[in-house]
Amino acid sequence: xxxxxxxxxxxxxxxxxxxxxxxxxxxxxxxxxxxxxxxxxxxxxxxxxxxxxxxxxxxxxxxxxxxxxxxxxxxxxxxxxxxxxxxxxxxxxxxxxxxxxxxxxxxxxxx
Numbered sequence: 137x138x139x140x141x142x143x144x145x146x147x148x149x150x151x152x153x154x155x156x157x158x159x160x161x162x163x164x165x166x167x168x169x170x171x172x173x174x175x176x177x178x179x180x181x182x183x184x185x186x187x188x189x190x191x192x193x194x195x196x197x198x199x200x201x202x203x204x205x206x207x208x209x210x211x212x213x214x215x216x217x218x219x220x221x222x223x224x225x226x227x228x229x230x231x232x233x234x235x236x237x238x239x240x241x242x243x244x245x246x247x
Contacts, residue, residue, distance in 0.1 A: 144244075145186040151175035161191065161214070161224075163207055168224045168246040185244045188228055193238040199231035205240045214240055222246035 149164040156162055156171040162183045169183025170191075193199070194208065194215040205214050206221035215221060224246050231238035 146172065146182050146184045148180045148182050151177055151179050151181045153177055155179070156181055161207055161212060163209055163222060163246055166222075166245050168207055168222065168242065168244075170242070184242075186242055188239055188241045190237050191240050192236060193231060195234040195236055197231070198233035199227040199229075199238050201227055201230055203227040205238070207246060214238060 147167065149162065149167060152162060152164060155176045156174065158171055158173050160171045162169055162171050167185060169185035170189050172182040172184060175181035191214040194213055197216050199216060203216050203226065204223060205216060205225050205227055206218055207224045208215045208221050225240045225242040227238055228241045229239035
């Protein structure tokens with residue numbers, strides 16, 4: 137196809153306010169992904185928007201496989217709390233309460 141440009145599993149975006157550290161979640165509009173590198177605010181950063189990632193989570197939550205996972209942009213963690221947060225994927229591993237991280241399969245976009 138002559139109009140094909142790339143797979144799209146990762147995309148460059150401007151780093152949000154405060155910048156990002158490699159491995160951080162990044163939400164720009166409706167595009168969510170994990171930063172590949174450190175970047176200062178406004179610098180271009182490649183984010184992976186598809187795949188399974190170990191992410192920081194709300195510690196006081198237990199996750200089950202298949203649970204919807206949302207991005208809490210205020211606390212910069214993944215959560216199963218829908219209210220006020222953006223859907224980013226599903227849990228692909230159980231996570232205990234308490235625990236610092238959980239496995240998330242990203243959707244590619246947030247809703």
